[in-house]
Amino acid sequence: MRTHLGEKPFSCSICGKDFNQRQNLKAHMRTHTGEKPFSCSNCSTGFTQKQNLKTHMRIHTGEKPFICSVCGKDFRQRHYFKVHMRTHTGEKPFICSVCGKSFIERQQLKAHMRTHFDKKTYSCSSCNKTFRHLITLKVHIRTHTGEKTFSCLICSKDFTGRQYFKIHMRIHTREKPFSCSECGKRFVIKQTLKVHMRIHTGEKPFSCSECGKSFAINQSLKIHMRTHTGEKPFSCLICGKDFTLRPHFKSHMRTHTGKKPYSCTRCNKRFRHPNCLTVHMRRHPGEKVLSCSVCGERLSSKYQCKKHKCAGENKSSK
Template identity: 50%
Template sequence: MGLLTIISDVMLENEESEEEEKHYSISSLKRRDKKCFTCRHCGKDFIHKESLEIHMRIHTGEKPFTCDQCGKSFAIKSSFKYHMMIHTGEKPFTCDQCGKSFTQKSHFNDHMRIHTGEKPFTCDQCGKMFFRASDLKRHMLVHTQEKPHSCSLCGKSFSHLQNLQVHQKMHTGEKAFVCFECGKPFITASTLKEHQRIHTGEKPYKCSHCEKRFSQLGYLKTHERIHTGEKPYKCSHCDKRFSQSGSLKTHERIHTGEKPYKCSHCDKRFSHSQNLKTHKRIHTGEKPYKCSHCDKRLIQSQHLKTHERIHTGEKPYKCSHCDKRFIQSQHLKTHESSHTGEKPYKCSHCDKRFSQSGSLKTHERIHTGEKPYHCTACGKSFSQSSSLHRHTKNNHSK
């Protein structure tokens, strides 16, 4: 029966016009291959002539299906059908776990794996598992190191064309996706979608180990490493490992000495953008964190948290050698050194050692002559903040 089909196809092919032969070529009888129709542009084979005709639209650019609502055109009828659901709002596939709805069954199936934890696609190089085949395909480029798409403006290379297109918008400044709640613009639709969850409060990603939920899949993955203990990112300079790539990047700057973030008010530089942001508040005087018990305002959220323990009496840090408790972890660390006698901080100018980094920093000013604390009334400088405070109280207080 297969042979008769092939012979029949050959007879039909001979009857095709010369123009059509430019696009289609049939495999020989000797191949006895089911894929009979071959694209003359890229060599891809197809079982059905109709499939080749649809494929040819990639090369010709033909998009015969046009939306009468917005004018967008499509090469494939099914893509056009799914697009129309955007206008109609139709989402026929609904998750019975969280109520989220989808226009396509494939997207629904992908989503359900978040709840079931199923990861059917496994990397044969490292064993890492993925929810979707597309995620595995993208991951494989990590092993091949292949980055065929390069930016013409800065030379940066990317493994995916889509990533290059997003990157190029950074150069053009194009932010076509705008939040209707607050007006904030975004480069991609996906980042806008993630941002909008701030307004809606939606947290579709639930931890499989506890009840915690997250607005982004990346946050969930990072959180779950607390439960699993997984630290996939290893420092190339030492044996330290991290659960987040960003933490590794920041850590490696300790080895390289890189401080890419410079203060616009002074020459101080930082290895972490958040440290720069916090430092700038010294210049601007901004104190965004207000105590709920008094009127005191703080520069950092952690400082607020620590300060509020004065009001609540909370002392979460307990000494492992005695029953003494502390408000701050640093105070505990300093106290425990009195039990152990440990002095890990050594002066780079002499042999003196200290149990606290702050004490070392203050001591080294004796060698450097640095006096960073200035009196605003008379201009006198001091190496310690306590000395400045004492001077102001004795000489300038009314």
């Protein structure tokens, strides 16, 4: 009856959050105590709730019980399945109460709401950039002063903020605390995991205002916009040639510097571009530089790839 009446008699003594059942409060308290009583028998990862362990075990078993009826894509978690389905239905259930804009995920709405209500009251005197928190402004100021208060004892690299320093240290410790619930891939940064999840959900929240093409990450949209604006931000100081993409600019610079970073493992011949090395490798007898996308078998030419038939392809075509 409490769910109908809205009654929540169980309250957290630490943060004040209310719950309609005692067991929900008990589970919530673990977020404060750090207690993780449910442990994975395969990798020893701990969880605060039994259901989270059950979901995690699907990484080891390979079970994906939630299947999209439209495209056949399968998922380990119901949440990501539901988000994915919205890419087919066009449903955007999270609506901004201020401007009416709608979103596929609650997290997107929360980020959007900050544009209406979050005031950036702290301003940088050097570049006029504004910030919501004083501590963020203080860290930003260091980009102007050059002050780097956090230093790595292993490689001596310096950092302006504690958070950047903590993330850097994971390179040395090889710690990847953020794990994908669908494929098990692990990440150093939470934001990278968030972007990675869009591979599974098919979500592309960044849309081009010119042609409507959508992208999974904002940076891809920014690069795409250059096809409309004609912007070429990477300019060669030697010959004046301009480029849309940094990799193309870097590749071009090697024509001036003579640098050839790609080396043949058979004859030590060096090349400016990786594709030139790939073509060269085919000249060596028995060298197999291409691979089948289904079974992974190495092949020496595109012609062989076309002619190649494997058990995986035969199985999928039946």
